[in-house]
Amino acid sequence: MPLINLPAFAGELLADFERLKTLRVDTPVIQPAEPFLDMAGEDLRRRIFMTESETGESLCLRPEFTIPVCLRHIETATGTPQRYAYLGEVFRQRREGSSEFYQAGIEDLGDADTAGADARVIGDAMLVLANRLPDRRLKVTLGDQSVFEAVIAACGLPAGWQKRLIHAFGDQKLLQKLLGELADPKSPGVFGPEVERLAIMGILGDEESLVGHLAETMEATGYSTNASRSPRDIARRLKEKMELATTRLDKAALAVMREFLAFDLPLAQAPAALHAFARKSKLKIDGALSLFDARVAAVAKAGADPGLIRYRAAFGRPLDYYTGLVFEIEAEGAPAVLAGGGRFDRLLTLLGAREHIPAVGFSLWLDRIERAIAAAGGAK
Amino acid sequence: MTITIALPSKGRMKDDASAIFERAGMRIVAVGNDRSYRGRVEGADDVEVAFLSASEISREVGSGAVDFGVTGEDLVREGIADADARVEFAARLGFGHADVVVAVPEVWYDVDTMADLGDVAADFRARHGRRLAIATKYWRLTQQFFSGSHGIQLYRIVESLGATEGAPASGSADIIVDITSTGSTLKANHLKILSDGVILRSEACLVRARKPSHEGNPAIDRIISSVRSVL
Numbered sequence: 001m002p003l004i005n006l007p008a009f010a011g012e013l014l015a016d017f018e019r020l021k022t023l024r025v026d027t028p029v030i031q032p033a034e035p036f037l038d039m040a041g042e043d044l045r046r047r048i049f050m051t052e053s054e055t056g057e058s059l060c061l062r063p064e065f066t067i068p069v070c071l072r073h074i075e076t077a078t079g080t081p082q083r084y085a086y087l088g089e090v091f092r093q094r095r096e097g098s099s100e101f102y103q104a105g106i107e108d109l110g111d112a113d114t115a116g117a118d119a120r121v122i123g124d125a126m127l128v129l130a131n132r133l134p135d136r137r138l139k140v141t142l143g144d145q146s147v148f149e150a151v152i153a154a155c156g157l158p159a160g161w162q163k164r165l166i167h168a169f170g171d172q173k174l175l176q177k178l179l180g181e182l183a184d185p186k187s188p189g190v191f192g193p194e195v196e197r198l199a200i201m202g203i204l205g206d207e208e209s210l211v212g213h214l215a216e217t218m219e220a221t222g223y224s225t226n227a228s229r230s231p232r233d234i235a236r237r238l239k240e241k242m243e244l245a246t247t248r249l250d251k252a253a254l255a256v257m258r259e260f261l262a263f264d265l266p267l268a269q270a271p272a273a274l275h276a277f278a279r280k281s282k283l284k285i286d287g288a289l290s291l292f293d294a295r296v297a298a299v300a301k302a303g304a305d306p307g308l309i310r311y312r313a314a315f316g317r318p319l320d321y322y323t324g325l326v327f328e329i330e331a332e333g334a335p336a337v338l339a340g341g342g343r344f345d346r347l348l349t350l351l352g353a354r355e356h357i358p359a360v361g362f363s364l365w366l367d368r369i370e371r372a373i374a375a376a377g378g379a380k
Numbered sequence: 381m382t383i384t385i386a387l388p389s390k391g392r393m394k395d396d397a398s399a400i401f402e403r404a405g406m407r408i409v410a411v412g413n414d415r416s417y418r419g420r421v422e423g424a425d426d427v428e429v430a431f432l433s434a435s436e437i438s439r440e441v442g443s444g445a446v447d448f449g450v451t452g453e454d455l456v457r458e459g460i461a462d463a464d465a466r467v468e469f470a471a472r473l474g475f476g477h478a479d480v481v482v483a484v485p486e487v488w489y490d491v492d493t494m495a496d497l498g499d500v501a502a503d504f505r506a507r508h509g510r511r512l513a514i515a516t517k518y519w520r521l522t523q524q525f526f527s528g529s530h531g532i533q534l535y536r537i538v539e540s541l542g543a544t545e546g547a548p549a550s551g552s553a554d555i556i557v558d559i560t561s562t563g564s565t566l567k568a569n570h571l572k573i574l575s576d577g578v579i580l581r582s583e584a585c586l587v588r589a590r591k592p593s594h595e596g597n598p599a600i601d602r603i604i605s606s607v608r609s610v611l
Contacts, residue, residue: 223549
């Protein structure tokens with residue numbers, strides 16, 4: 001098993017990070033496995049390298065840096081705002097390439113100026129990539145989870161459908177499938193015989209009596225009413241499910257959603273296009289759009305070339321902790337994503353931070369950057 | 381070349397497997413006394429029999445340490461990554477039937493399909509501060525079914541090596557993935573199987589390790605065709 005050596009440009013990259021006024025941090029290679037599995041889901045288990053401590057605690061080799069950097073921030077109780085930089089090895093089984101490789105990046109924690117911090121992170125990622133690949137045109141794809149959520153909410157769908165669609169953001173195939181189902185519901189939903197019985201008993205429509213009935217049933221069958229889903233959770237979801245089954249999206253609303261998801265245009269043109277779209281479709285999404293506008297303005301002010309950035313409305317990244325901005329950067333002519341990042345305002349509280357800490361960051365795949373440099377003829 | 385067949389070392393599985401081999405003209409006798417863990421096939425000097433536990437059998441066939449094994453399909457698919465590439469299910473033997481299923485509390489009136497469960501799982505942490513917990517000993521089958529077939533990734537597995545059906549009532553997990561043959565234990569614990577929640581319909585199988593040395597070996601083909609001929 002050949003070890004990957006530190007990429008030749010690591011020193012220059014770290015110097016860039018320092019000029020960007022970040023604090024370089026290191027985190028232990030051996031990490032508790034729980035936070036990664038909790039945030040990314042059980043699927044990650046097959047891809048990370050796990051072991052156990054003598055006392056039975058699940059441990060793993062660091063599969064990425066965002067969670068360790070955030071955990072370190074919480075543990076050391078460092079104040080915010082704080083901009084961290086990291087460069088180190090991560091361990092993850094990938095479809096192609098070695099299972100141990102280098103990543104570097106910046107995590108910007110606690111800056112209340114959302115638009116400004118977003119723009120700075122995009123600008124920083126573009127800058128450090130341009131410094132490694134001076135002759136290659138960068139291609140930045142930008143998406144926005146919160147604009148998507150605002151459009152979904154403004155279309156007036158029931159809560160259950162909103163959740164399904166939001167959960168599918170970034171997964172093109174799933175999203176198209178859900179829209180298809182919304183336009184043309186094939187199945188009225190599967191309901192068990194109990195639900196029919198409840199309907200006959202006449203308590204299906206009344207939340208309070210339904211909750212009472214569920215609580216009685218749970219007690220009679222030895223289920224605790226608070227360890228897992230409560231009677232009220234079940235009653236509310238049952239109502240949501242009945243709405244899911246009966247909702248049909250009319251042609252006009254479906255066309256609005258499809259029109260939105262088809263947006264793929266230079267970032268500079270996106271604000272005007274989105275405002276025109278909202279006006280024409282009579283959608284109230286001013287809150288999300290004003291943040292979007294502010295970010296576009298801030299990107300230009302931060303000195304990043306907006307001409308290299310495209311906004312794609314359907315673009316998301318497959319991790320459910322992103323809350324707003326998401327982006328990826330490629331170099332023209334190379335198919336691999338060299339940098340990816342986004343905003344994760346909920347992550348620190350989920351990891352145990354006492355106060356709300358907004359956060360945004362990006363990470364770089366150093367092995368792919370190395371290959372892109374080599375392909376460009378060994379230029380700096 | 382000596383061919384090794386791994387058979388269950390005790391219980392109904394052992395008796396049923398021996399009966400099929402006997403009908404197929406391969407009477408299995410123990411070497412030494414009755415409780416020996418080694419055996420042979422009467423009249424076939426080139427065949428050895430190893431009596432092992434069912435889960436060991438799946439591991440040994442998976443690694444190619446034995447040529448054939450009789451064990452449950454569930455154990456093979458759970459124990460071996462990419463099972464179909466490494467072993468061949470040469471014959472389904474018609475005993476040891478059991479389904480690996482997703483079961484949730486009966487009182488979850490709003491959950492009857494995997495799609496319902498996906499909705500509940502997506503929302504779970506926001507409501508309960510933790511992921512949906514699944515008690516199971518079937519890690520691999522659960523992951524394949526939940527993420528591979530149904531796109532559900534937001535859950536946690538809680539390992540459970542026994543009395544899994546009791547986990548939801550005791551509060552140590554929310555739902556279970558477990559094996560059931562009649563469904564009576566699920567019912568007794570007030571659990572219901574989702575309408576599309578059958579992960580695998582398992583039964584005892586004659587499983588062959590895919591080894592290059594088996595290519596064109598008439599003794600291998602003979603064992604498979606004799607077993608198939610009596611099913």
